[in-house]
Amino acid sequence: MQSNKINAAITAVGMYVPEKVLDNHYFEKIVETNDEWIKARTGIKERRIIENGATSDLAFRAAEDLFKTTTVKPEEIDLIIVATVTPDMFFPSTACLVQSKIGADKAWGFDISAACSGFLFGLDAAARFVESGVYKKVLLIGADKMSAITDYTDRNTCILFGDGASAVLIEPADDKTTGYIDSILRIDGSGKDALNMKAGGSLNPATYETIDKKWHYIYQDGKAVFKVAVKGMADVSVEIMEKNNLKSEEIAYLVPHQANLRIIDATAERMGISKDKVMINIDRYGNTTAATIPLCLTEYYRAGKIKKGDKLILAAFGAGYTWGASYLIWSID
Numbered sequence: 001m002q003s004n005k006i007n008a009a010i011t012a013v014g015m016y017v018p019e020k021v022l023d024n025h026y027f028e029k030i031v032e033t034n035d036e037w038i039k040a041r042t043g044i045k046e047r048r049i050i051e052n053g054a055t056s057d058l059a060f061r062a063a064e065d066l067f068k069t070t071t072v073k074p075e076e077i078d079l080i081i082v083a084t085v086t087p088d089m090f091f092p093s094t095a096c097l098v099q100s101k102i103g104a105d106k107a108w109g110f111d112i113s114a115a116c117s118g119f120l121f122g123l124d125a126a127a128r129f130v131e132s133g134v135y136k137k138v139l140l141i142g143a144d145k146m147s148a149i150t151d152y153t154d155r156n157t158c159i160l161f162g163d164g165a166s167a168v169l170i171e172p173a174d175d176k177t178t179g180y181i182d183s184i185l186r187i188d189g190s191g192k193d194a195l196n197m198k199a200g201g202s203l204n205p206a207t208y209e210t211i212d213k214k215w216h217y218i219y220q221d222g223k224a225v226f227k228v229a230v231k232g233m234a235d236v237s238v239e240i241m242e243k244n245n246l247k248s249e250e251i252a253y254l255v256p257h258q259a260n261l262r263i264i265d266a267t268a269e270r271m272g273i274s275k276d277k278v279m280i281n282i283d284r285y286g287n288t289t290a291a292t293i294p295l296c297l298t299e300y301y302r303a304g305k306i307k308k309g310d311k312l313i314l315a316a317f318g319a320g321y322t323w324g325a326s327y328l329i330w331s332i333d
């Protein structure tokens with residue numbers, strides 16, 4: 001008997017990265033660091049920075065790129081979800097700003113604040129909305145202008161981040177053997193002291209003092225986060241494989257959040273996945289927070305490296321702490 005269950009699937013992708021490139025040598029001039037250290041400790045060679053514009057502009061360009069590839073029109077979108085930790089402003093949400101920029105006249109929407117796990121959390125929400133049958137076309141965008149909250153005098157963090165955005169369209173899958181299958185998602189607020197932006201919210205509203213203390217920039221205890229990120233991302237990735245009886249040789253790609261190549265390598269090793277089956281863009285874009293995973297998906301798809309039916313594991317770890325892994329079967333020909 002044919003199941004009536006609706007399977008949600010990614011049916012179109014789009015991306016935008018700014019033109020301006022900051023390579024590692026640029027940072028040698030502004031802080032005490034060097035290209036070799038950055039490449040060896042993080043895997044990053046360069047990152048993109050937006051010169052004019054905000055996160056909604058990055059998101060808009062990614063959506064515009066997506067709409068060039070599908071017959072679906074902005075006015076048909078039911079719901080817009082933007083995953084970001086760098087919204088243009090506290091309110092309105094970036095989803096509202098994107099709605100008016102693309103002319104999605106029938107849509108409602110909201111932002112998700114889950115840092116580097118934002119795209120995974122957004123994907124799960126989008127898929128469940130579609131599976132419910134209530135919504136048919138959800139636009140999910142991972143977008144961050146990390147340069148807006150980066151302290152370019154702090155060598156511990158400034159070398160890590162870049163700006164970018166990527167959009168996916170989620171619709172009911174035509175073919176029920178493909179689409180969004182499963183996820184394991186977690187949060188743990190005890191991570192708040194290791195990775196945060198302290199000021200600007202209701203706890204520490206902006207004052208001269210918060211500015212003097214540089215509390216409007218990213219703070220990260222890199223060593224502490226590194227340890228929990230390696231364990232957290234690898235644990236859920238292995239758990240989702242076991243839960244779905246997936247052997248490593250069946251997985252076409254691991255699509256990891258791009259914070260540090262060493263965290264990615266450790267996760268792949270625990271899953272028994274070889275390096276050629278791990279999507280990477282950290283070398284060219286650094287950590288673009290909510291955008292890293294959909295940027296990987298868009299670039300690998302456009303390069304012809306993923307095909308319909310491929311089994312993918314998406315995995316992320318970020319501020320919160322937030323982390324998780326998702327299993328999907330690629331749906332676009």
Ligand code: COA
Pocket residue numbers: 032033034037038041042116155156157159221222223225226229259260263287317318319
């Ligand atoms: N250039 C040169 N040296 C640097 C440097 C830089 N850009 N940044 C830090 N260092 C120094 C440190 O000051 C430290 O010096 P010390 O031993 O004299 O104090 C030394 O390098 C080693 O620092 P450490 O923190 O041990 O480096 P690391 O190997 O942990 O790498 C990170 C630092 C930030 C790259 C790494 O910790 C990391 O990736 N953390 C997790 C990131 C993450 O997953 N975040 C979650 C999502 S955003």
